[in-house]
Amino acid sequence: MAPKTTKASKKEAVSANTGTTDDSPISILKSGDIAIKILAKPGSKENGITGINEEGVIFKISAPPIDGEANTELISYLSKLLGLRKSDLTLDRGSKSRTKTVTISKDCKLSLENIRDIIKSNVGK
Template sequence: MQSQILNFVRISLFTLLQPALLNRMLLRKITHHSSKSVYSQYSTMPKKSKTSKSNPKPTLPETPSGPVTKSKDGGIAIAIHAKPGAKQNAITDVSDEAVGVAIAAPPTDGEANAELLRYLSKVLELKKSEISLDKGSKSREKIIKVTASVSQEDILEKLRREAAG
């Protein structure tokens, strides 16, 4: 009877401890195998990707940076920093960011925008229908769109000439 009790205790302990023992054995196998794979994975240097600097893509010639740029629809965009309420119309400066334009009209009811378009059409020697306000109707930072067939360089040259006086 004593042997039966001992066998029962052994079997009971084995069934109770079996999941823990199995888990421990599995963990040993997993860590043993994973440590091998980690070691073998980094035993050599990783390969560089194909997008290295040794083979750069050819770049297109950049358009001249500055206030006059090509727009997506094929026209020309001019960045303007408007200064309404001046005594007379004038181009104050031509920087890399924008063309500073003093406008002799108050900034109410679109009067300054209309005067800006009239003045720029005169300076650029374009028809009023070939120039329009694209963005910034209520802001000092404006984008003027030119639809005439003129080059960026011509527009920039005329603006600089007017700024010089």
């Protein structure tokens, strides 16, 4: 009888194959899409990335958290930052929360390493 696998062990297997760690806020999903955990701070003076930790990439968003304006602004800012179409990005989780997950289509032209490099190089700008 084969050993029972859990969601956690499957996630670890995916992480091991991609060379990422579970505490990274940017990872590859089983589907091949790339997920970015985001900690949003809406209502800021300007858009930007203020930091990265194991909980997520910390974004400041200029739009207020009213009627999804901050979510729209986040997707717009992230698409410009990465040089992707807005349709390549999807707000997967957290539409009414400051903790969000954005997925990037596996069909986009960027790799996991490219996305990490772009985000890291824009921290504090």
